[in-house]
Every structure is written in structure tokens, then in C-alpha cells.
Amino acid sequence: xxxxxxxxxxxxxxxxxxxxxxxxxxxxxxxxxxxxxxxxxxxxxxxxxxxxxxxxxxxxxxxxxxxxxxxxxxxxxxxxxxxxxxxxxxxxxxxxxxxxxxxxxxxxxxxxxxxxxxxxxxxxxxxxxxxxxxxxxxxxxxxxxxxxxxxxxxxxxxxxxxxxxxxxxxxxxxxxxxxxxxxxxxxxxxxxxxxxxxxxxxxxxxxxxxxxxxxxxxxxxxxxxxxxxxxxxxxxxxxxxxxxxxxxxxxxxxxxxxxxxxxxxxxxxxxxxxxxxxxxxxxxxxxxxxxxxxxxxxxxxxxxxxxxxxxxxxxxxxxxxxxxxxxxxxxxxxxxxxxxxxxxxxxxxxxxxxxxxxxxxxxxxxxxxxxxxxxxxxxxxxxxxxxxxxxxxxxx
Amino acid sequence: xxxxxxxxxxxxxxxxxxxxxxxxxxxxxxxxxxxxxxxxxxxxxxxxxxxxxxxxxxxxxxxxxxxxxxxxxxxxxxxxxxxxxxxxxxxxxxxxxxxxxxxxxxxxxxxxxxxxxxxxxxxxxxxxxxxxxxxxxxxxxxxxxxxxxxxxxxxxxxxxxxxxxxxxxxxxxxxxxxxxxxxxxxxxxxxxxxxxxxxxxxxxxxxxxxxxxxxxxxxxxxxxxxxxxxxxxxxxxxxxxxxxxxxxxxxxxxxxxxxxxxxxxxxxxxxxxxxxxxxxxxxxxxxxxxxxxxxxxxxxxxxxxxxxxxxxxxxxxxxxxxxxxxxxxxxxxxxxxxxxxxxxxxxxxxxxxxxxxxxxxxxxxxxxxxxxxxxxxxxxxxxxxxxxxxxxxxxxxxxxxxxxxxxxxxxxxxxxxxxxxxxxxxxxxxxxxxxxxxxx
Numbered sequence: 001x002x003x004x005x006x007x008x009x010x011x012x013x014x015x016x017x018x019x020x021x022x023x024x025x026x027x028x029x030x031x032x033x034x035x036x037x038x039x040x041x042x043x044x045x046x047x048x049x050x051x052x053x054x055x056x057x058x059x060x061x062x063x064x065x066x067x068x069x070x071x072x073x074x075x076x077x078x079x080x081x082x083x084x085x086x087x088x089x090x091x092x093x094x095x096x097x098x099x100x101x102x103x104x105x106x107x108x109x110x111x112x113x114x115x116x117x118x119x120x121x122x123x124x125x126x127x128x129x130x131x132x133x134x135x136x137x138x139x140x141x142x143x144x145x146x147x148x149x150x151x152x153x154x155x156x157x158x159x160x161x162x163x164x165x166x167x168x169x170x171x172x173x174x175x176x177x178x179x180x181x182x183x184x185x186x187x188x189x190x191x192x193x194x195x196x197x198x199x200x201x202x203x204x205x206x207x208x209x210x211x212x213x214x215x216x217x218x219x220x221x222x223x224x225x226x227x228x229x230x231x232x233x234x235x236x237x238x239x240x241x242x243x244x245x246x247x248x249x250x251x252x253x254x255x256x257x258x259x260x261x262x263x264x265x266x267x268x269x270x271x272x273x274x275x276x277x278x279x280x281x282x283x284x285x286x287x288x289x290x291x292x293x294x295x296x297x298x299x300x301x302x303x304x305x306x307x308x309x310x311x312x313x314x315x316x317x318x319x320x321x322x323x324x325x326x327x328x329x330x331x332x333x334x335x336x337x338x339x340x341x342x343x344x345x346x347x348x349x350x351x352x353x354x355x356x357x358x359x360x361x362x363x364x365x366x367x368x369x370x371x372x373x374x375x376x377x378x379x380x381x382x383x384x385x386x387x388x389x390x391x392x393x394x395x396x
Numbered sequence: 397x398x399x400x401x402x403x404x405x406x407x408x409x410x411x412x413x414x415x416x417x418x419x420x421x422x423x424x425x426x427x428x429x430x431x432x433x434x435x436x437x438x439x440x441x442x443x444x445x446x447x448x449x450x451x452x453x454x455x456x457x458x459x460x461x462x463x464x465x466x467x468x469x470x471x472x473x474x475x476x477x478x479x480x481x482x483x484x485x486x487x488x489x490x491x492x493x494x495x496x497x498x499x500x501x502x503x504x505x506x507x508x509x510x511x512x513x514x515x516x517x518x519x520x521x522x523x524x525x526x527x528x529x530x531x532x533x534x535x536x537x538x539x540x541x542x543x544x545x546x547x548x549x550x551x552x553x554x555x556x557x558x559x560x561x562x563x564x565x566x567x568x569x570x571x572x573x574x575x576x577x578x579x580x581x582x583x584x585x586x587x588x589x590x591x592x593x594x595x596x597x598x599x600x601x602x603x604x605x606x607x608x609x610x611x612x613x614x615x616x617x618x619x620x621x622x623x624x625x626x627x628x629x630x631x632x633x634x635x636x637x638x639x640x641x642x643x644x645x646x647x648x649x650x651x652x653x654x655x656x657x658x659x660x661x662x663x664x665x666x667x668x669x670x671x672x673x674x675x676x677x678x679x680x681x682x683x684x685x686x687x688x689x690x691x692x693x694x695x696x697x698x699x700x701x702x703x704x705x706x707x708x709x710x711x712x713x714x715x716x717x718x719x720x721x722x723x724x725x726x727x728x729x730x731x732x733x734x735x736x737x738x739x740x741x742x743x744x745x746x747x748x749x750x751x752x753x754x755x756x757x758x759x760x761x762x763x764x765x766x767x768x769x770x771x772x773x774x775x776x777x778x779x780x781x782x783x784x785x786x787x788x789x790x791x792x793x794x795x796x797x798x799x800x801x802x803x804x805x806x807x808x809x810x811x812x813x814x815x816x817x818x819x820x821x822x823x824x825x826x827x828x829x830x831x832x833x834x835x836x
Contacts, residue, residue: 042818046742046756050749306819320823323815324808330818331739331763338738339731342445349449356445363731 025387032308032382035389038072038125039304043296046334051341056114059097063118066095067125075126075248076387082247084207088129093162100137100286102144105156112285113344119286120293120340124300127396128248130290135203138283139166139212145279146225146269155210155227164209169199169254170276180273184256186215186224192262195226198255205237205252212267213256214276225270226261234259245395281357285343288361291368292336294393298375299329301389305379316378325374332371336364424787431708431782434789437471437524438704442696445734450741455513458496462520465494466528474525474648475787481647483531483607491532492562499536499686501544504556511685512744518686519693519740523700526796527648529690534603534649535559537683539566539612545679546625546669555610555627564609569599569654570676576601577809577824580673584656586615586624592662595626598655601803605637605652612667613656614676625670626661634659645795680804681754685743687804688761691768692736694793694800698775699729701789705779716778725774732771736764755817762810765801772797 025034033039041064049057070091078085092098099107100115110118115137123130140159143151143166158164175182184197195215205211209230217224228235237252270276306317306326316322343360346352375390376383386392424433432438440463448456469490477484491497498506499514509517514537522529540559543551543566558564575582584597595615605611611628628635637652669675706717706726716722743760746752775790776783786792801807809824816822 045759045818046746047751050745303818314827315821317819318821318823320808320812320815323819323821323823324811326818327759327762327811327814328766330814331759331766334742334759335735335739335763335767338742339735342734342738345449346445351446359444359727359731359734362727363735366728366731367735 025385029382031310032305032388034076034387035125035301035392036073036076036387038068038297039300041124041296041300042303043299043330043333045330046337048337048341052113052117053111056111056117059110059114060117060121063095063097063121064124066091067122067129071125071129075129076392079126079128079247079386079392082241082243084132084248084250085129089162089165092129092133096160098133098136098162099140099156099160102140102156102160105144105152106160107140107144107156108160112347113341116286116289116340116344119289120296123290123293123396124297126248127290127294127393128246130293131203131246131249134283134286134290135168136162136166137286138279139168139210141282142168142212142225142270142276142279143227143267146267146275148264148268150264151227151267159210165204165207166210166212167202167204167208167252168212168214169202169205170214171201172198173200180223182214182216182223184213184215185218186226186261186266187218189260192260193226193266195228195256195259195261198253200253201240202237202252202254203249205254206239206250208237211235211237211254213254214270215256220271222272223270223276225267225276227265227267228256228259228261232259277354281352281354282347284357284361285340285347285352288343288357288364289340290396291364292333292340294396295329295333295336295368295371295375298372298390298393299326299333302326302329302375302378305382305388309380322378325378329371329374332367336367336371339364424785428782430710431705431788433475433787434524434701434792435472435475435787437467437697438700440523440696440700441703442699442730442733444730445737447737447741451512451516452510455510455516458509458513459516459520462494462496462517463523465490466521466524470524470528474528475792478525478527478647478786478792481641481643483648483650484528487528488562488565491528495560497532497536497562498540498544498556498560500682501540501556501560504544504552505560506540506544506556507560511747512741515686515689515740515744518689519696522690522693523697525648526690526694526793526800527646529693530603530646530649530800533683533686533690534568535562535566537686538568538679539608539610541682542568542612542625542667542670542679543627546667546675548664548668550664551627551667559610565604565607566610566612567602567604567608567652569602569605569611569613571601572598573600577806579676580623582614582616582623584613584615585618586626586661586666587618589660592660593626593666595628595656595659595661598653600651600653601640602637602652602654603646603649605654606639606650608637611635611637611654613654614670615656620671622672623670623676625667625676627665627667628656628659628661632659632661643799645798646800647795677754681752681757682747684757684761684804684810685740685747685752687800688743688757688764689740690800691764691797692733692740694797695729695733695736695768695771695775698772698790698793699726699733702726702729702775702778705782705788709780722778725778729771729774732767736767736771739764753817755814758805758810758813761804762807762814765797765807769797769801 096108097118103109159166170179172182186193186195211228213226214223234257236255240251309316372394376394382388384391495507496517502508572582586593609630613626613628617624634657636655640651709716772794776794782788784791
């Protein structure tokens with residue numbers, strides 16, 4: 001009986017073509033070019049190359065060329081499946097940007113502004129890839145600022161080449177904004193430490209070779225930092241599913257059940273939350289550059305789309321409403337870039353305050369959301385397909 | 397009978413008015429001592445991203461000099477003049493002493509400021525009072541600039557030195573009742589006669605015109621059908637300029653309805669460099685950069701006021717600054733101010749490099765006014781009820797931004813100017829009429 005019903009169901013619900021593969025978007029909708037062929041950059045309206053050194057501008061173009069060529073054609077598929085695009089890692093490794101501002105140990109020693117521009121150019125094409133590098137790089141920076149000389153020599157060179165991947169864990173299910181209150185513990189034992197606790201949202205953690213975990217030192221009640229290796233006994237890092245944004249990022253639920261960390265893998269320079277705050281302040285500046293890059297890409301896509309797509313006998317670019325939205329987006333992009341640039345300059349001068357960094361990050365993300373929302377409108381129905389970039393950017 | 401009729405009137409007066417009805421208003425510092433009004437201007441706390449680093453020492457010095465002057469001479473008197481919608485003539489000599497009229501013009505007694513310096517002066521004036529800023533802007537960046545860019549050598553020598561000292565005042569008349577955004581369609585005419593021209597037509601919204609000594613008037617040359625520019629003098633026969641009343645913003649600016657009835661202009665007062673609307677547009681492109689700096693200054697002042705107010709005013713046993721909602725609004729305002737300043741600064745640099753396009757200027761002006769309205773709206777909320785009293789600056793600033801949003805190109809038109817530049821398609825005019833019914 002049950003079998004017959006299921007046959008009936010099949011007969012009524014499915015069609016002959018139900019299981020055919022999807023039409024490629026360029027065939028189904030040839031009226032506009034998808035993001036797999038990335039649009040040219042038309043968003044630099046206030047000529048910001050003038051504000052960069054020749055090296056910064058050259059690096060900017062090198063990163064842009066790489067991601068347009070190697071990431072754009074494959075990102076839609078990986079994003080839909082919420083999988084990490086491992087084939088891209090060697091391409092990013094070849095750019096020699098993973099070590100950011102760190103000097104020595106095989107790292108490129110970039111200026112803060114150069115590091116920022118790189119972050120933006122990655123995000124312009126794909127924000128998940130930009131976040132992947134951002135978290136990897138923040139971990140490297142923490143090791144470089146607070147690690148022993150031995151630790152730096154042991155871990156940084158391989159991380160700089162992206163031969164090994166790093167991640168860093170502060171956030172816990174019970175402690176997000178209130179990070180200082182975290183409850184993962186580190187208990188001193190002979191020859192090292194035993195870590196016990198749980199982390200959540202750790203980007204890259206499901207496959208990272210090096211996991212930097214913050215835990216409360218039970219002796220001092222202060223926050224310390226420990227290097228844990230992939231597959232360490234007692235460590236588990238499983239993916240958080242159902243993420244609507246940055247879907248290629250593998251964010252992990254990390255369980256630490258009596259994970260042993262030898263003395264040599266405790267970062268000597270982290271002895272309280274204040275120490276970690278310094279790194280967070282610096283990475284906040286870089287995080288502020290992701291929305292800048294994202295909105296540049298969204299504008300570039302909208303600019304091309306409005307020329308290609310026609311309705312009522314004219315390209316969408318001919319209509320006042322669309323022109324105004326496009327201009328509002330373009331203006332926001334210039335302003336966001338300028339805010340990010342000024343923040344970099346304050347940082348480079350050594351005078352940047354935490355409030356200044358927070359102001360930049362918060363305002364830039366606010367404007368970023370507004371800008372991408374306008375871009376989503378400009379694309380009509382295609383504003384909900386990640387093939388056309390904007391929908392993917394909108395939930396980053 | 398007469399006696400009786402006066403009796404009901406007395407009764408009516410007795411019932412409706414009170415004994416104290418006509419007494420003078422309480423001074424706001426007595427009625428509300430809980431916070432300092434703008435007559436004692438708040439210190440500058442809005443420069444969060446340290447913009448002095450981006451300026452030359454001369455620019456920074458000028459900035460502080462202008463600030464000191466307007467805080468001292470304008471702030472204590474502006475509320476009264478704004479309320480009455482009267483121009484504060486007494487401050488003209490004070491502004492003259494700053495030597496900023498004439499802005500970027502070199503020679504002829506003009507200060508030859510950098511574009512950035514001129515912009516900062518504009519902002520510092522607007523920070524305390526936007527009307528005073530507009531007064532100078534119209535005089536300097538429209539009237540004087542047109543004479544300097546498009547006048548003959550004789551005209552420059554004749555008019556600029558006195559205008560630079562603010563001994564004489566200028567204004568600039570393009571807009572007409574029928575032609576605002578569609579400025580190039582204007583219909584005031586200039587007919588060639590012996591020895592000169594006869595101007596016939598009407599202008600509206602012309603700032604300073606009710607008392608200006610020098611009026612730069614744009615009219616259509618009847619021979620060429622192109623727009624030309626003419627210098628008309630105060631009290632010229634056939635000229636009348638009367639104030640537009642009932643404005644809610646920039647109330648101290650005297651905007652005139654100008655009637656030109658067969659006004660004769662001698663040949664020597666025709667501006668030789670204005671031969672089409674394109675030439676007029678050249679002046680507008682520069683002044684648009686200056687206008688973009690007014691909202692920057694205005695919002696700086698509003699932030700400075702809110703910052704002080706939130707420390708002074710207490711409720712529920714704590715200063716307003718202690719509450720999260722207020723902190724967030726204050727921070728949103730502060731962020732906007734930094735971003736607007738940076739946009740204005742970048743625009744000045746593009747201009748100074750000689751590479752600025754009209755679309756870039758329009759983008760700057762439109763976006764900056766948009767953010768400024770948002771910022772001042774937040775400021776108005778922070779002041780509670782005092783957000784509706786011009787004594788506390790913010791209500792005045794809120795209203796003053798409204799004409800700034802639309803003058804020198806409305807927000808919408810400016811976005812279309814940029815839109816044309818970035819898409820290559822002009823969308824100012826409506827699409828041609830559809831002769832069949834729509835498919836929708």
C-alpha cells in the first residue's frame with residue numbers, strides 16, 4: 001500500500017524533467033553578464049590611486065587580477081554549497097599577502113594601507129575569501145606580537161606561504177560581545193597545560209593546522225593564549241551549518257576536552273585580555289576594509305548591469321531612479337574608502353585610538369549595508385541570485 | 397451706544413489676554429539654566445579624525461581665525477536676527493576684517509586662498525551660522541568669482557577691490573520663477589541698444605539682492621539666443637528687489653524677487669566672458685565645491701552643541717550622555733561628520749589638481765547634504781524639546797539645511813549630473829510621451 005502511494009506521489013508531483021540539471025545562467029538569461037566574468041572596476045570615482053604609493057597601487061592591481069581570474073569563475077558554486085574552495089589556496093599563497101604587515105619570517109611586511117587595500121580587493125570579488133585571509137592573518141599577527149622567537153620561527157614561515165592554515169578562537173556560546181568573561185579553562189600540569197571548554201564561530205577551524213585558543217588560566221584568572229594543532233587528542237571542530245552569509249567560510253564549533261598543550265605552545269606575551277585587545281583593534285581596521293571592497297564590487301556589477309539590461313526599450317541606466325541609486329552607491333563607496341584610508345593613516349602614525357577604530361568599522365558597515373541594499377534593488381529579480389554577485393554580497 | 401460697544405470689547409480683552417500676556421519673553425538662560433545656549437558657542441569636539449594633519453599651517457591658522465571671529469561676533473546675536481529674518485549688517489565689518497571675501501581670486505585686493513582654505517573658511521562660518529556663510533558664499537564664490545573668471549580687466553579693477561573689503565556687496569541672479577533646475581531655459585532678455593543693453597525680466601531667490609550694490613544678472617542675448625552676464629547696480633532705474641518672506645531656513649539671508657523693467661546696462665558692464673550657459677556652468681562647478689562645505693560646518697557645530705548638551709542636561713539622575721541610545725546617535729553623527737569632511741577634502745584636492753569633473757562636484761554636494769540632513773535630524777532628537785528652539789543651534793541648523801539641500805542644484809538634479817557622467821546617458825528630461833497604452 002505504502003509503495004503504491006509513493007508511486008502515485010511520484011506520478012503527480014514530479015515531472016519528466018524534474019531532475020534535469022539547472023540551465024546555466026548565461027543560457028537562461030543572456031541579457032546580462034554574470035559575476036563569473038567579473039565586471040571592470042568603475043567605482044574609483046575620486047581617483048584614489050593618488051593617495052597610494054606606487055607599491056600599494058601595484059599590489060592592489062595584482063590581487064585584483066588574481067581574484068578576478070581565479071576566484072570569480074568558481075565562487076558561485078562553492079558559495080551555494082557552503083564549501084571552502086581549497087583549489088584557490090595555492091593561488092592566494094602565490095600572492096604573498098598572508099603575512100600582512102609582519103616583518104621577517106617569510107612575511108611581506110606590508111604597510112597598513114597596503115594590507116587594507118589587499119583586504120578590500122579580495123572582498124570585492126568574494127567576501128568569504130577575504131575573511132579566510134583576514135582570520136588567518138590575525139592569528140599570524142597574534143603569534144608575531146606575543147609569541148616567543150621559537151614559536152615565530154616554527155609557525156610563521158609556513159603560514160605565510162599558506163602551506164598551513166591558522167585560526168583564532170575567542171568567542172564562546174556564552175560569551176560573544178562580553179568576550180572578557182570567557183570560560184574555557186587552562187589548567188597547569190606537568191610539561192604544559194590542559195584546556196577544557198568550548199568555542200563557537202571560529203572561521204577556518206574545521207581544517208586549520210594551527211588553532212590559537214584563548215582560555216582562562218586557572219592560576220591567574222587571566223586570559224592566556226595557546227597554540228593547538230589540527231587533530232590534537234580531545235579537539236573537535238565541526239562546521240556550523242545554515243549560515244546565510246560568508247557561506248564559504250567554515251565556521252567551527254570547537255570542543256576542547258582535556259586537550260594537552262605543551263609549555264612551548266603557550267604564547268608568553270598574552271597574560272590578560274588587554275593584550276588580546278591590541279590585536280583586535282588592529283584587525284578591526286582591516287575588517288573595516290571588507291565592506292569597502294564588497295561595495296566596490298557591487299557598484300562595478302550594477303554599473304555594468306544597468307548598461308546591459310534593457311526594459312521599456314532603453315537600458316536601465318537611462319532611468320532617473322536607477323541613476324540616482326547608482327550615484328548614491330558611488331558616493332557611499334568614495335566616503336567609505338576615505339574613512340578607511342584616514343583610519344589607516346591614524347594607525348600608521350601610531351596615534352589611533354580604539355574609539356577611532358570602532359567608529360570607522362561601525363560606520364563603514366552601516367553604509368555598506370545601505371549601499372548593497374540599493375544595489376540589490378537595481379538588479380531587480382537578479383538581485384536574489386548569487387550568480388550576479390550582489391545577492392551574495394548582501395548577506396556577507 | 398459707543399460706550400456700550402466698547403464694553404464687550406473690554407470684556408473680550410479681559411477674558412482672552414492675561415496680565416502678563418505682553419511681557420517680554422524670559423531670557424532662555426533664566427528659563428532653562430540646565431544647558432548653555434549657542435550664544436556661548438560650544439568648543440569644537442567634532443574633529444575626531446585629526447584633520448589638522450591634512451591641512452597646511454596657513455589653512456589651519458585661517459580656520460581658527462575665522463572660528464574665533466564668528467564665535468565671538470556672530471554667536472551672541474544670531475538667534476534674534478534669525479527669528480526676525482533680518483540681516484545682521486553690524487557683522488559685515490567684522491567679516492571684512494577676516495579678509496576672506498574673494499576667496500581664491502588672486503590680485504585686486506583678494507586673498508588668493510587655496511581652494512581648501514576657502515572651503516574651511518566657508519565651513520567655519522557655517523558652523524556657527526549658515527546664513528552668514530551663505531551671505532559670503534554668494535558674494536564671494538558667485539558674484540566676485542564670475543567677475544574674476546568672466547569679466548574684463550577694467551571690470552575686475554573697478555569692482556573687485558571694493559567687494560573684497562565688503563565695502564560693497566554682490567549677488568548673483570540666475571534663477572527665475574519659471575526656471576530653477578532647468579536654469580538654461582531662462583527667459584530674462586537682453587536687447588542690444590545704442591551704448592549698451594536693455595534687460596527685461598524677473599528673477600527669484602536671489603540672495604543679498606535686496607541690498608546688493610552689484611548684481612550679476614544672467615539674461616538671454618536676443619541676438620545670439622545665448623545666455624550672457626551683466627553687472628547691474630543698486631537702484632538702477634527699472635530695478636526692484638524685494639524680500640521673499642516666510643522662509644523657514646537661512647532666514648537671515650535676504651532673498652529677493654528681482655524685477656527688471658527695461659533696465660539699461662552700458663556696454664562696459666556686460667561680462668565679456670559669459671557667452672553661453674556653459675560659461676555660467678563653469679562658475680557653478682567651483683561654487684558647488686564651496687557649497688558642499690556648508691553642511692560640513694553646520695554638522696560640526698551641531699555635534700559640538702550636542703556633545704556639550706548631553707554632558708550638561710540631566711534626567712533620571714544622570715547626564716544624557718550616560719544613556720546608550722544617546723551615545724549611539726552621537727557616534728553616528730560624529731562618524732558622518734568625519735566622512736563628510738573627508739569627501740569635501742578629497743573634492744578640494746581633485747579641484748586643486750585641475751582634474752575635477754562636474755560629476756565629481758555634484759556627487760560631493762549631493763551626498764554631503766544628504767548625510768548632513770540625517771546628522772542634524774539625529775542632533776535634533778538628542779536635544780529633546782530644546783531641539784525646536786533656535787537658541788540651541790540645532791533647530792536653526794536643521795531648518796538652514798533645507799534650502800542648502802536644494803540650492804546650487806537640488807539633491808536630485810546633482811545626482812543626475814553625476815548619473816549622466818557615469819552612465820553616458822542624460823536623464824533630465826522625461827521620456828517621450830507614449831502614444832499607445834502601456835503594457836503594464
